[in-house]
Amino acid sequence: MLNSDRRPRNLWLSVAALCFATLFAAASSRADDVQDAAKLLKAGQHQQALERVNKVLASKPRDPQARFLKGLIFTEQGNTKEAIEIFTKLTQDYPELPEPYNNLAVIYASQGQYEKARASLEQSIRTHPSYATAYENLGDVYAKLASQAYDKALQLDSTNTGAQNKLSLVRDLVGGPAPAAVAAAREPAKPPVVVAQKAPEKPAPAPAKAAEKPAAEKPAAAVAEKPAAKPAAADADVVKALNAWAQAWSKKDVNAYLSFYAKDFKTPGGEPRAEWEKGRRTRIEAPKSISVAVGSPKVTMAGPNQATITFRQNYRSDKLKANSVKTVVMTRSEGRWQIKEEKSGK
Secondary structure, three states: OOEEOOOOEEOOOOOOOOOOHHHHHHOOOOHHHHHHHHHHHHOOOHHHHHHHHHHHHHHOOOOHHHHHHHHHHHHHHOOHHHHHHHHHHHHHHOOOOOHHHHHHHHHHHHOOOHHHHHHHHHHHHHHOOOOHHHHHHHHHHHHHHHHHHHHHHHHHOOOOHHHHHHHHHHHHHHOOOOHHHHHHHOOOOOOOOOOOOOOOOOOOOHHHHHHHOOHHHOOHHHHHOOOOHHHHHHHHHHHHHHHHHHHHHHOOOHHHHHOOEOOOOOOHHHOOHHHHHHHHHHHHHOOOOEEEEEEEEEEEEEEOOEEEEEEEEEEEEOOOEEEEEEEEEEEEEOOEEEEEEEEEOO
């Protein structure tokens, strides 16, 4: 859903990779230390990043970059109360910066406080009218509010086909269960996959929607006329591999998870592969439970054996909840798709 910028990216963390563009331009003091801390955060070394940031703040407590980064670290650690305090104080001390407003919206949305998220995003846009991330996140928030309204209409009248159709359209954009199921169960809709909120319990990859329709619905001639049929099949294979990667992660099967990374995988920050694997193993084994869902995957084929996928990664564990935009480059070797590179953001 929302994009938070580290960018308070994706409104929803990782967002992963919250953006610093405007903020970094606002101040240059201690830039090297702050950028080093940002690299540590990107590598998942939260405590080391926090120590580096606190070092900067010890000598310059009002430094906006360091304060903003500290808010990002707290957000990724799930310390939302502390993160809210930091971003709120930044909006007061530096009202001209749009990123703190955007990140506040990300947190509010993750808590289901969509009206607060909307207000923060509108303020972010007033501060910086060309801030694309805030516009996208605002669209996601409006879609969520619309989804809630249509769902309420179906709870009051399950035969309202107009509301069912509109709810389907909205959920095609942001994800979520089919409206018929919601109406039958008389339950509130699950939050859509907009950056920074809970992921649907049973996310459905975009390509699967087409597969759900009986073949009889499409005349044979019409299918034959579409030259994109073969690329679509390739796309489906890539998404299938990506979902298998997410499932291995969710099952905490570290060996299976690591097997999805190609031998020439580019590790974050260029660290040695062995050190990266050790760090990933620790982070996967530490939580008691993990749930990772892939939402709204968009595949771009660069040839028969290489593809780039941008998607919403919805991560939940007993220690952290995060929703972010992620991009991975996958290559096919010996009939298997593996990850060659991954990065947060679009």
